[in-house]
Amino acid sequence: MQKVLFVCLGNICRSPMAEGLMKQYSKERGHILPIDSAGTSSWEQGNLPHPGTQAILKREGIDFSSMRSRPITDEDYYVFDWIIGMDHQNVADLIARAPQGTADKVHLYMEVVNGKQKQEIPDPWYSGQFEKTYQMLMEGMKPWLNRFKEGS
Template sequence: MTKVLFVCLGNICRSPMAEGLMRQYSEEHQLGLIVDSAATSRWEVGNPVYPGTKQILQRENIDSSHMFSRQIKPEDFEMFDWIIGMDHENVEDLLAMAPKQARHKVHLYLEGVPGKENQKVPDPWYTGNFDQTYHLLQAGLPLWAEKFKMETKTD
């Protein structure tokens, strides 16, 4: 079973939105993924999903009541097959934290989206544009799902 961890700075906006959307996508397409999210920082540890993200998830009929910010842990690099950062800073932080043998697991979320390969998912905490974040995350779901399926076939 493929295990995916989405990561952003605080784990209250982008990464829990990605977690919820991918979990739902996995269920709808019977992918059997294990999906979680985490933060690179400790700033929001223990806090619930930010209201703008909660509103998007509710609109999509995704329960966020069990989602609370947590910081990435060393064992996450062993447990998860894919560790996907929302922006370049997250990816750099993850690569700095990752043991050498786990660095290949770290990816930028939009790297597989044609025309957006080197772009970040903007942080709606700063932009206030939660719909923009939602649309960018939605664009990546089928592409990531395909990568996860291909990995499963080669295992």
């Protein structure tokens, strides 16, 4: 079974939104996966998702009460099959800190969306555009789930 970790900078906006949405999306399609999220920093450690992310998750009927920000650990690179960063800086940071032999697990979220493979999901913490984040994440749900099912 493929294990998935979504990663952004603080783990309060994009990655917990991706975690909640993918858990729901995959479950609705009969493919339950272990999914988590983390941050490349520890700035927000222990905090709930940002209120903007909470609003989206509430709207979609997703429980976020047990979600707490945490920084990525070396162990995560061994536990998870997919480590998916939201932007180029996340990916660069993830690759730079990857234990030997694990950097190939790191991917950019939008790489599975045709015509948008190099696009980033901008941090809504700065822009306030949580709906845009939601829309971009939804574009990747089906192609990511297909990749998880294939295991490659």
